[in-house]
Amino acid sequence: MKTSAVFLSLLTVAIWGFNPAVAKLGMTELPPFAILSLRYLLTALFFLPFAKVCRSELKLLFLIAFFANVVNNGLCYIAFQYLQPAAATLLTQTEAPITVLMACLWGGEKITRFQFVGICIAFGGIVVVLGLPEISIFGAFLILLSRVFWGVCQLMFKNTRELKASAFIAYTALFALPFTVLISLFCEPGALLQIGQSWGSGFVAVTAFQVFALSFANVLWQKLIAANGVNRISPFVMTEIFFSALAGYLLFGNVITLRMGMGMLLILTGISLASRKVPFAAFLQRIFRHK
Numbered sequence: 001m002k003t004s005a006v007f008l009s010l011l012t013v014a015i016w017g018f019n020p021a022v023a024k025l026g027m028t029e030l031p032p033f034a035i036l037s038l039r040y041l042l043t044a045l046f047f048l049p050f051a052k053v054c055r056s057e058l059k060l061l062f063l064i065a066f067f068a069n070v071v072n073n074g075l076c077y078i079a080f081q082y083l084q085p086a087a088a089t090l091l092t093q094t095e096a097p098i099t100v101l102m103a104c105l106w107g108g109e110k111i112t113r114f115q116f117v118g119i120c121i122a123f124g125g126i127v128v129v130l131g132l133p134e135i136s137i138f139g140a141f142l143i144l145l146s147r148v149f150w151g152v153c154q155l156m157f158k159n160t161r162e163l164k165a166s167a168f169i170a171y172t173a174l175f176a177l178p179f180t181v182l183i184s185l186f187c188e189p190g191a192l193l194q195i196g197q198s199w200g201s202g203f204v205a206v207t208a209f210q211v212f213a214l215s216f217a218n219v220l221w222q223k224l225i226a227a228n229g230v231n232r233i234s235p236f237v238m239t240e241i242f243f244s245a246l247a248g249y250l251l252f253g254n255v256i257t258l259r260m261g262m263g264m265l266l267i268l269t270g271i272s273l274a275s276r277k278v279p280f281a282a283f284l285q286r287i288f289r290h291k
Helices: 003-026 032-050 055-080 085-092 095-105 113-130 137-157 165-187 191-197 201-228 230-252 258-274 281-287
Strands: none
Touching: 003 055, 003 085, 003 201, 003 230, 032 055, 032 165, 032 191, 032 201, 055 085, 055 137, 055 165, 085 137, 085 230, 085 258, 095 137, 113 258, 165 191, 165 201, 201 230, 230 258
């Protein structure tokens, strides 16, 4: 694989890895659903001119937007307020074993011995992480619950293989926007006033990251997979936790403890085993990944 492809793969994963810390930084000025609403509004405005879809695909995109952008991202953004960025990212990595379980239970796929062992190891790592005194059980619960809804999305993604990334990003953002706005209006009083008062240079940088950097990463990832193949590109996702740890240290001064490191090792080992031979989940999970 070319050096440029390696660099771009690491850049993409670094953007995903920095997102929990950047989102948490943004939430010092705005509540979660207000940030999501602003992100989806600007994303839709930017990508809609380039997006083309068939009417038959709109219903599926609406469902994915609700489960992925509203429920999944909403739960994650609330959880980011309670967790260190590295812990949040580490728990989101459990999407692989959870998706494998859901694909086995409802997707009609068979689970291999390696996958079963990997799932057990990964959840053993979760137990280790949850035993940390500085870990918020509520935040961890929200992250794990979000992974269940993300698993639902994985089962839908197999029907979006021919859809271009720009169209996917634009319409899922557009369909999610009314929901996040309504939730923000009812559950986050004063959010609109806060938006008007939050346009300092730091908040503009956070918003630009949320809209442009994340969208760029998703589109770039799709192109990297198309050019180099899933087997060569998808392993780079395993480095996301290390970028999250770096972001947490740079932005909040968080450090990785020995116990967190042990949990990280167990979860990543379990994910590596659980991700083997999953026909559609491992592939589409990387192309249409949401943060």
